[in-house]
Amino acid sequence: MGGQRIRTAVFPVAGLGTRFLPAAKAVPKELAAVVDKPVLQYAVEEARAAGCERFVFVSSMGKSALETHFDRNLELERTLEAKGKTALLEAARAAALPDGALVVVRQHAPLGLGHAVWCARQAVGDEPFAVLLPDELLWSEPRCLAEMVDAHAAVGGAVIATMEVPRALTKKYGILDPGGDEDARRLTPARGFVEKPEPEVAPSTHSLIGRYVLPAETFDLLEAGERGAGGEIQLTDAIDKLVGKMPVHGFRFTGQRYDCGSPGGFVKANLAMGMARPELRAELLAFAREMAGGDG
Ligand code: UTP
Numbered sequence: 001m002g003g004q005r006i007r008t009a010v011f012p013v014a015g016l017g018t019r020f021l022p023a024a025k026a027v028p029k030e031l032a033a034v035v036d037k038p039v040l041q042y043a044v045e046e047a048r049a050a051g052c053e054r055f056v057f058v059s060s061m062g063k064s065a066l067e068t069h070f071d072r073n074l075e076l077e078r079t080l081e082a083k084g085k086t087a088l089l090e091a092a093r094a095a096a097l098p099d100g101a102l103v104v105v106r107q108h109a110p111l112g113l114g115h116a117v118w119c120a121r122q123a124v125g126d127e128p129f130a131v132l133l134p135d136e137l138l139w140s141e142p143r144c145l146a147e148m149v150d151a152h153a154a155v156g157g158a159v160i161a162t163m164e165v166p167r168a169l170t171k172k173y174g175i176l177d178p179g180g181d182e183d184a185r186r187l188t189p190a191r192g193f194v195e196k197p198e199p200e201v202a203p204s205t206h207s208l209i210g211r212y213v214l215p216a217e218t219f220d221l222l223e224a225g226e227r228g229a230g231g232e233i234q235l236t237d238a239i240d241k242l243v244g245k246m247p248v249h250g251f252r253f254t255g256q257r258y259d260c261g262s263p264g265g266f267v268k269a270n271l272a273m274g275m276a277r278p279e280l281r282a283e284l285l286a287f288a289r290e291m292a293g294g295d296g
Contacts, residue, residue, distance in 0.1 A: 002152075002153050002154055002155070002156050003128055003152040003153055003154075003155070003156035003157065003213070004127060004128050004156075005051070005153075006050065006051065006052060006128055006129060006130050006149050006152065006213060007051075007052060007053050007054055007127065007129075008052060008053075008054040008055075008056060008123070008124050008125075008127070008129040008130070009044075009047035009050075009052040009054070009055055009056070009129070009130045009131075009132055009145075010056045010058065010117060010120045010123075010124065010129055010130065010131045010132070011040065011043060011044070011047075011055065011056065011057050011058065011131075011132055011133075011134055012058045012107075012113055012116035012117060012131070012133060013028065013030050013040065013057055013058060013059050013060075013063065013066055013134060014058050014059055014060035014063070014106075014107035014110055014116050014119075015110055015116075016110055017029035017261075019261060019262055019263065020032070020261075020263065020266075026062075027065065028062075028063045028065060028066055029135075029260075029261070030063075030066055030134050030135075031065055031066065031069060032260070032266065034137060034258075034260065034266070034269045034270050034273050035270060035273050035274050035277065035280075036091075037095075038069060039134050039135065039137060039260045039266075039269075040066060040069070040134045041069070041095055042134070042137050042139075043132045043133075043134040043136075043137075044070070044097070045143075046132060046138065046143040046144065046145050046146075047130060047132055047145055049142070049143045049145070049146050050130065050143065050145040050146040050148070050149045051146075051149060052130060052145075053098075053101060054101060054103065054123075055070075055097055055101055055102050055103070056103045056104075056105060056120045056123040056124065057102065057103070057104045057105070058105055058106075058107050058116045058117070058119045058120050059104050059105070059106060059107070060106065060107055060108070060110070061106075061108075066104075067102060067104050069095065070095065070096055070097045070102055071096060072093070072096040073092060076092055077089060077092060077093065080092060103123045105119050105120055105122070105123055106119065107119045111225075111232060111233050112227075112228075112230075112232025112233035112234055112235075113133075113232070113233075113234065113235045114222050114228075114232070114233040114234045114235040114236075114237065114238050115222070115225065115232075115233040117131055117214075117218065117219075117222060117235055117238075118219060118222040118223070118225075118233070121219040124216065124219070125216070126216045127216055128152070128213060128214060128215050128216060129213075129214060129216070130145055130148075130149070130211070130212065130213050130214075131210075131211070131212040131214060131235070132145065132210065132211055133210030133211075134260075135210065135259065135260050135261030136209055136210035136211070136257060136258075136259060136260070136261075137257070137258040137260050137269050137273075138161075138209065138210075138211065138253060138255060138256070138257055139255050139256040139257075139258070139272075139273070140253070140254065140255020140256065141255075144161055144211050144253050144255065145211055145213075147251065147253075148161060148211060148213050148251050149213060151185050151187055151213075151249070151251055152213045154185070155187065155247050155249060156246065156247055157215065157242070157246035157247035157248050157249070158212070158213065158214050158215060158218075158239060158242050158246065158247075158248045158249070159187070159212075159213040159249050159250075159251050160176070160190070160193070160208060160211075160212050160213075160239060160248070160249070160250050160251065161208070161209050161210070161211035161212070161250075161251050161252075161253050162176050162188075162206040162207060162208060162209060162250040162251065162252055162253065163206070163207055163209050163252065163253050163257055164205050164206060164207070165205055165207040166205070167199045167202065167205050168199055169199075169207070170196075170197050170198070170199050170202035170205060170207070171196050171197065171198055171199065171202075172196065172207075173196065173207035173208055174193055174194070174195050174196070174207065174208035174234075174235075174236035174239075175193065175194050175195075175196075175197055175202050175203060175204060175205070175206060175207060175208070176188070176190055176193060176203070176204055176206040176207075176208070176250040177190065177191045177192040177193060177194060177203035177204060178190065178191065178203070178204050178206065178250065179191030179192075179243075182252060185251075186251055186252040186254070187249040187250070187251055188206070188249060188250040188252070189247070189248070189249055190243055190248040190249060190250055191203075191243065192240050192243050193208070193236045193237075193239050193240040193243075194236070194240070195228055195229040195234045195236040195237060196229045196230070206250055206252070208236065209253060209257055211253070212235070212239070214239070214242075215242070215246060217242065217245070217246075218235075218238050218239070218242065221238040221241045221242065222235075222238045256272065258272065258273075271284065271288065275288075
């Protein structure tokens with residue numbers, strides 16, 4: 001039984017970004033640039049590449065620069081046009097979302113990812129939707145969400161992206177409890193999900209990596225506002241409750257993953273994405289070799 005088309009992408013961006021202090025004091029961490037593009041724009045482009053047409057930012061006070069980034073800046077465009085800077089003009093235009101495509105909803109207190117997703121319920125309505133955590137920069141061709149949306153069209157229910165992590169790290173992540181073997185689409189049926197289990201009791205090492213295709217029923221499960229790990233309302237707990245009610249699958253992502261929510265991951269993302277750019281590669285490679293020289 002296949003799934004309905006995914007039109008709406010939800011981006012939880014209401015977190016405090018404490019690991020990025022002092023940078024995140026006034027500038028939302030989601031606007032930090034990896035090379036020359038904000039982290040959030042990579043995720044929005046991934047959702048567009050997957051066919052999404054509505055974009056819901058779950059935001060909080062002091063983060064209005066996030067929606068401004070996706071506006072058109074007509075004065076800037078006129079200036080670039082007059083100067084014949086076509087490539088930059090294209091880059092500025094490509095960052096804007098179409099008229100009426102962006103919806104911003106508020107989460108007044110950071111009660112957890114599950115609560116942030118619940119805040120999007122009215123904007124999403126009664127249809128399946130995608131959730132993308134912009135901190136996780138996932139790089140692959142095709143992009144991760146596009147593959148998940150294709151899989152969802154075939155199997156329906158919920159599709160949750162995963163990647164292997166070392167067992168010692170399971171307590172940092174949501175973890176999949178596999179209920180069967182992986183198929184040719186890299187889908188594994190789920191028996192359940194656990195948020196941040198200790199390594200000794202983790203049911204697997206398949207960690208959740210911030211991409212979800214979820215049914216509208218998820219909102220009903222989040223309605224009760226039950227607290228989970230860390231006293232937060234956890235999305236993982238709601239997804240665990242979907243199991244048994246509909247098909248729920250883990251989707252194993254095989255591309256590159258950069259955790260831009262941590263300073264180390266963010267610097268790695270800059271280095272990797274910079275080196276992937278032909279005009280920067282030689283310069284960065286020479287610099288990396290020079291820096292590593294003393295350690296060798
Ligand atoms: P994190 O806990 O990793 O991000 O949440 P954070 O709280 O922003 O950052 P730190 O841990 O203080 O450094 C993962 C994602 O979920 C969003 C965050 O914005 C981030 O994109 N989130 C989390 C919310 O929108 N609301 C919440 O209540 C919690």
